[in-house]
């Protein structure tokens with residue numbers, strides 16, 4: 001028997017394309033001046049396929065937000081960018097990730113210096129149990145970035161200034177970093193990341209443990225750092241993504257559904273899954 005549908009019930013091809021998971025990421029994955037270029041990245045935790053064939057460029061002086069429901073793979077993909085997944089048992093990464101034209105999964109890459117070039121800031125601020133000064137001085141010291149005490153002091157001061165923390169801590173550099181407020185500790189961790197002159201800064205929900213005032217300070221800081229660094233930020237706050245990022249990438253069940261200019265993604269998403277997420281239908 002033939003099923004006859006009225007015209008209004010027939011979905012157009014483009015409606016169907018919007019509803020199902022796309023085979024290919026919608027939007028421009030390629031940028032003109034990429035600092036990071038990921039191609040066909042898959043990540044497995046044992047049998048679990050956590051990242052499914054993601055390709056994405058990230059521009060040199062650009063802030064990109066990763067958004068999507070929890071468990072969709074944002075942190076996993078972020079950790080691919082400085083090989084932090086190497087530290088997780090049973091985790092296997094496939095595909096290619098180039099940073100400044102070099103494959104970071106090349107066995108000849110020195111992972112310690114990679115993680116200085118691609119620094120990471122976590123959801124929960126994690127200062128070392130050391131003084132404020134030593135929190136910042138530690139990285140430059142182990143990477144041999146300062147040839148004298150004066151130079152080291154200069155790096156510490158500059159890093160704290162860039163992180164907008166210098167005025168608040170300059171008179172108590174010898175006190176423990178863990179004694180600072182939550183927002184100050186997060187800016188201390190950002191200063192610590194900056195101190196080793198990274199090219200890329202990865203931030204995994206850096207404000208989710210902070211109050212609105214501390215969040216505003218970190219966002220202001222991201223705004224100032226954008227000219228000098230490539231910044232990737234995972235956030236649950238769509239307002240935050242809209243405020244701080246040039247591009248936004250929407251993840252869903254391990255796939256990169258859509259990427260585009262932040263304004264376009266929020267005002268005119270190409271995929272229905274993106275639309276449902278940003279309008280709060282799920283998340």
Ligand SMILES: Nc1ncnc2c1ncn2[C@@H]1O[C@H](COP(=O)(O)OP(=O)(O)O)[C@@H](O)[C@H]1O
Nearest residue numbers: 045048050069070071072073074075076077088
């Ligand atoms: N260390 C791990 N071991 C096993 N599975 C993991 C691990 N980390 C994440 N996963 C799984 O991978 C998927 C993606 O997780 P994650 O990257 O943390 O998502 P998100 O950051 O978007 O919330 C989830 O199904 C999660 O359960």
Ligand SMILES: [Mg+2]
Nearest residue numbers: 074075076234
């Ligand atoms: Mg996460």
